[in-house]
Amino acid sequence: xxxxxxxxxxxxxxxxxxxxxxxxxxxxxxxxxxxxxxxxxxxxxxxxxxxxxxxxxxxxxxxxxxxxxxxxxxxxxxxx
Numbered sequence: 736x737x738x739x740x741x742x743x744x745x746x747x748x749x750x751x752x753x754x755x756x757x758x759x760x761x762x763x764x765x766x767x768x769x770x771x772x773x774x775x776x777x778x779x780x781x782x783x784x785x786x787x788x789x790x791x792x793x794x795x796x797x798x799x800x801x802x803x804x805x806x807x808x809x810x811x812x813x814x815x
Contacts, residue, residue, distance in 0.1 A: 742771065752783075752793045756800055778803050 742763050743749040749771070756763055761773045766782070773781040781803060783796045 748793060752796050755797055759800065759804065761800065773800060775804075 739750060739753045739757060742753050742765070753763060753771075756773050761775050764772045764774065766772055771783050773783070781796075781799055783799075784792070
């Protein structure tokens with residue numbers, strides 16, 4: 736598993752988001768262009784920028800991670 740500080744690459748404002756995601760069980764990777772990808776089996780990946788121009792970007796990304804976790808699985812197969 737990657738170190739939270741290495742994933743942030745000097746962008747201190749990302750550290751709380753990365754630490755939150757790691758605690759919640761997300762795997763975090765960097766795209767070739769440097770964006771962050773949050774991956775959890777059975778859920779769609781979530782992409783976010785590594786630098787933010789919006790002061791609420793961290794809160795918005797956290798909310799998106801939480802909403803994704805709360806969505807029921809959409810596999811199409813429902814036991815009746």
